Structures are given as C-alpha cells and as structure tokens.
Amino acid sequence: MTTWFITGAARGFGLEIARRALERGDDVVATARNPETVEKTLPQYGDQLLALALDVTDESQARAAAAAAVKRFGTIDILVNNAGRGLLGAIEESSDTAVRAVYDTNVFGLLNVTRAVLPTMRRQGSGRVLNLSSLGGFTSSAGFGIYCSTKFAVEGISEAMRQELAPLGIHVTIVEPGYFRTDFLDASSLHTEAKVITDYARTAGAVREAVPGLNHAQPGDPAKGAAAILTLADADTPPLRAQLGSDCAAELDRKIAQLREEAATWRHLALSTDHDDAVATV
Numbered sequence: 328m329t330t331w332f333i334t335g336a337a338r339g340f341g342l343e344i345a346r347r348a349l350e351r352g353d354d355v356v357a358t359a360r361n362p363e364t365v366e367k368t369l370p371q372y373g374d375q376l377l378a379l380a381l382d383v384t385d386e387s388q389a390r391a392a393a394a395a396a397v398k399r400f401g402t403i404d405i406l407v408n409n410a411g412r413g414l415l416g417a418i419e420e421s422s423d424t425a426v427r428a429v430y431d432t433n434v435f436g437l438l439n440v441t442r443a444v445l446p447t448m449r450r451q452g453s454g455r456v457l458n459l460s461s462l463g464g465f466t467s468s469a470g471f472g473i474y475c476s477t478k479f480a481v482e483g484i485s486e487a488m489r490q491e492l493a494p495l496g497i498h499v500t501i502v503e504p505g506y507f508r509t510d511f512l513d514a515s516s517l518h519t520e521a522k523v524i525t526d527y528a529r530t531a532g533a534v535r536e537a538v539p540g541l542n543h544a545q546p547g548d549p550a551k552g553a554a555a556i557l558t559l560a561d562a563d564t565p566p567l568r569a570q571l572g573s574d575c576a577a578e579l580d581r582k583i584a585q586l587r588e589e590a591a592t593w594r595h596l597a598l599s600t601d602h603d604d605a606v607a608t609v
Contacts, residue, residue, distance in 0.1 A: 505572030
C-alpha cells in the first residue's frame with residue numbers, strides 16, 4: 328500500500344492528486360489549512376483518507392502532521408509539496424510584507440514540510456518527493472517576478488535534494504505546470520498588490536489587467552495534470568524535471584533557444600576571463 332502526503336489538498340492540483348490516488352486504493356494524508364473541505368469533498372474514502380490541518384509556514388505543525396501520518400499509516404511513500412500562493416505586481420510595487428508572505432509559503436513552507444517528512448523516508452530507504460514548481464520556475468515575466476523567484480528557488484533546492492537523496496533511495500522530481508484551470512488566479516491564492524506605479528503600465532500593469540480574463544480559461548486540465556503527476560510518482564526512473572501543458576512545453580523550447588543564442592553570442596566574453604595558464608573546459 329502506498330501512502331501519499333499532500334500539501335494544499337483542499338483544491339486544485341492537490342485535491343485532484345488526492346482523489347486519483349484514493350481512487351486507485353492508495354492511502355492519502357491530505358493536508359490543508361481547512362481539512363474539513365477535503366473531508367466534505369471526499370467523504371467516501373473512510374480510513375484511506377487522513378485530512379489534517381497544516382499551515383506549511385508553521386514548522387511545528389508540519390512535524391506534527393508527519394508524525395500523525397506515520398502513526399496512522401506506518402509510512403510516507405510520496406510527498407507532494409503542492410501548497411503555494413502567488414503575488415502579482417511589479418518588483419518595485421511589491422511590499423516587503425507581501426514578498427515575505429509568498430516566500431514563507433512557497434519556499435520556507437516547502438522546506439518545513441520536507442524536513443518533517445524526510446526522516447521517515449530515510450529510515451525506509453525509499454520515497455518520492457514531487458515539488459510543484461511552475462512554468463515560472465524556469466522563466467520569469469513582468470508582474471510575476473516575485474512569484475517566479477520563489478519557484479526558481481524551489482528548482483535550485485530540488486536539484487540539490489535529488490543529488491543528496493538519490494544514494495538513499497529517494498527520488499526527487501520538479502513538476503512544472505503551465506497555466507491550468509485551478510483557482511490559482513483567484514484572490515484566495517493570488518495576492519495583487521494595491522500599489523500601482525504608472526511607469527509600469529505597459530509591462531506589469533498590462534499583465535495585471537489581463538489576469539482576470541485568463542482565470543478559468545487556461546488551457547490545462549487539472550484532472551489530466553493530476554493523472555500525469557501519478558505517472559511521475561510511479562515511474563521507475565523519474566525525471567528531474569517534468570513539464571505539464573502545451574504552453575509550458577512551448578515556453579521551455581523558447582527559453583532553451585534564447586539561452587543558446589545568447590550564450591553563443593557572448594561565449595568569447597566568458598572564455599576571456601580565465602587565467603592564461605588555465606586549461607579550457609569548453
């Protein structure tokens with residue numbers, strides 16, 4: 328029997344992953360700020376489902392939730408770090424309070440939960456960690472710079488974790504969804520800064536104006552995305568990164584092409600900075 332530990336399980340990807348895992352007979356620890364929402368949505372699964380209150384920014388809660396999971400099911404096989412929040416606004420418009428809040432959830436919260444769960448996986452000598460990043464984890468954009476920076480951080484953390492945990496039998500995968508029809512663009516998940524600087528009207532301001540029209544019109548299907556995430560969890564040799572959505576795949580191609588072109592144009596500058604007696608590596 329496989330046991331999942333999912334953060335942000337009250338809606339969106341978290342809820343869909345929980346639903347599909349339960350449907351196939353797995354045990355699920357579904358954590359959320361309001362676990363009653365999970366219980367009301369998935370009442371038919373009885374002892375398979377353990378819904379727990381968890382604010383990922385509270386490390387003591389994370390440790391307590393991990394302990395409760397092990398007490399109930401004896402193991403944690405798959406950790407899905409899904410909880411997150413967004414911030415919309417130009418970098419200069421973003422207040423210190425708002426920036427710290429999004430980092431507290433997306434970065435420090437992920438670390439809190441990971442530290443709470445990994446001791447169990449290390450004792451088992453096995454496990455899967457799926458860290459939800461984003462299209463914004465490999466390319467940033469005006470208006471979403473702070474949010475994207477948190478996902479850049481998740482990607483850096485995850486790359487190191489993969490190297491550290493692979494010898495211990497634990498696989499780490501970064502999941503990079505594009506735009507999916509979840510509630511992420513709702514005010515409940517996305518904080519929009521009230522401060523508006525008119526000089527950014529054509530960049531971050533244009534994005535701010537466009538976002539309401541994108542909400543619930545995104546190309547990605549959350550149910551299909553959840554199914555893809557289960558496929559990653561089951562893979563014998565899971566990838567370091569996995570993109571979800573045609574928009575994400577296209578943006579990755581664009582970013583790779585842009586990096587290749589820029590690197591080739593400026594390669595002479597990179598090579599000019601070695602000591603004269605250094606042996607070239609490229």
